[in-house]
Amino acid sequence: MSKQENQPMVRNVHSTQSEMTEIILPNDTNMLGNLLGGRLMHFIDLTGAMAAYRHARTHVVTAAMDHIDFIQPVRLGDLVTLKSSVNRAFTSSMEVGVKVWAENTRTGSVSHVASAYMVFVAVDEHGRVQKVPQLKPETPDEIRRHEDALRRREHREREKTRRSEARLVTATLKDAGAIEP
Ligand SMILES: CC(C)(COP(=O)(O)OP(=O)(O)OC[C@H]1O[C@@H](n2cnc3c(N)ncnc32)[C@H](O)[C@@H]1OP(=O)(O)O)[C@@H](O)C(=O)NCCC(=O)NCCS
Numbered sequence: 001m002s003k004q005e006n007q008p009m010v011r012n013v014h015s016t017q018s019e020m021t022e023i024i025l026p027n028d029t030n031m032l033g034n035l036l037g038g039r040l041m042h043f044i045d046l047t048g049a050m051a052a053y054r055h056a057r058t059h060v061v062t063a064a065m066d067h068i069d070f071i072q073p074v075r076l077g078d079l080v081t082l083k084s085s086v087n088r089a090f091t092s093s094m095e096v097g098v099k100v101w102a103e104n105t106r107t108g109s110v111s112h113v114a115s116a117y118m119v120f121v122a123v124d125e126h127g128r129v130q131k132v133p134q135l136k137p138e139t140p141d142e143i144r145r146h147e148d149a150l151r152r153r154e155h156r157e158r159e160k161t162r163r164s165e166a167r168l169v170t171a172t173l174k175d176a177g178a179i180e181p
Contacts, residue, residue, distance in 0.1 A: 008133055009133055009134060010133055010134045010135070010136050011055055011089075011133050011134075011135060011136070012135070012136050012138055013085050013086060013087075013135060013136075013137060013138065013139075013142045014085075014138075015054060015055070016051045016052075016054045016055045016084075016085045016086040016096075016135075017051065017054075017083070017084070017085045018047055018050035018051045018054060018083070018084045018085070019047070019081065019082065019083050019084075020043065020046065020047045020050070020081070020082050021079055021080065021081045021082075022043060022079070022080050023077070023078075023079055023080075024074055024075065024076055024077060024078050024079075024080060025076070026076060028076075029076045032073075033075060033076040034073040034074065034075060034076075035073065035074035035075070035076075035078075035080070037070060040070070040074065040080075040100065040114060041065065041068070041116075043080065043082055043100070044065070044068070044082060044098045044100065044114070044116045044118070045062055045065070045118070047082040047083070047084045047098050048062070048065075048084050048096040048098045048116070048118040048120065049062065049120060050084060051084040051085050051086050051094075051096045051098075052086065052094050052096055052120035052122075054086075055086045055089060055094055055132060055133065055135065056094065056120075056122035056130070056132045056133075058122050058123070058124065058130050059122070059123050059124065059125065060094075060120040060121065060122050060123070061120065061121055061123055061127075062118060062119075062120055063093060063119040063120060063121045064118065064119040064156065065116060065117075065118045065119075066117055066118070066119065066152070066156055067116060067117045067152070068114065068115070068116040068117075069114060069115050069116075070113070070114050071111075071112060071113050071114055071115075072102075072111060072113050073113070074102040074113050075102070075104070077105055078102040078103060078104060078105065079102070079103040079105060080100060080101070080102050080103075080113075081100070081101045081102075081103065082098055082099070082100045082101075083098070083099050084096050084097065084098040084099075085097060086135055087117070087135075087145040087146060087148070087149040088135055088137075088145070088146045088149035088150060088153075089132045089133065089134055089135040090132075090153065091131060091132070092121050092122050092123075092129045092130055092131055092132060093119050093120065093121045093122075093132075094119070094120050094121075094122070094132060094135075095117060095118070095119055095149040095152065095153065096117070096118050096119075096120060097115070097116070097117055097145060098115065098116045098117075098118065099112065099114075099115050100112070100113050100114040100115070100116075101113060117149075117152060119156070
């Protein structure tokens with residue numbers, strides 16, 4: 001794993017903050033005129049990647065989208081604004097938080113409609129994993145998110161181990177003919 005040359009060793013959260021606004025058109029909605037969940041996930045992925053790019057200053061790939069709450073529907077014609085920033089940088093991976101608001105264009109009312117946590121991994125042009133600069137949280141909110149991101153990483157790692165153990169048990173049972181292949 002190599003590190004990008006001429007990169008600062010530490011960045012602040014502010015330098016990763018990213019924002020995107022979209023108007024919701026008929027192609028983005030279901031029969032009820034509500035924004036499709038998959039379309040919203042696409043917007044979240046893009047906005048999350050912007051923050052990760054700003055931190056890593058190299059290619060990044062989405063490794064996980066591990067938590068997303070759809071709090072209320074977004075309607076046809078609404079303006080959707082997504083904001084993201086890096087919560088914590090590890091060795092080559094970064095946890096990014098994305099928060100989404102919808103604005104009713106007629107009334108101007110704005111509501112929080114979704115939040116998500118994602119993990120991006122920095123890679124070079126050949127897809128080889130790269131080190132990223134460390135992230136320095138400064139404000140009380142940034143420090144809280146930084147600490148929470150470590151807890152979520154530990155939870156993710158426990159879940160990964162649990163899933164691979166479950167796959168191993170299934171493969172062993174299949175080999176022994178105890179369950180259908
Ligand atoms: C993400 C990817 C580069 C990781 O490759 P890998 O060989 O597993 O790399 P490593 O085991 O060295 O792990 C590299 C980092 O990724 C993290 N990582 C790997 N898989 C992860 C997962 N499922 N969730 C969260 N983090 C993950 C590791 O924790 C590690 O982080 P760290 O360096 O900060 O400690 C690789 O799995 C990949 O290319 N996946 C496909 C990405 C993609 O196509 N995304 C779009 C999907 S639609």
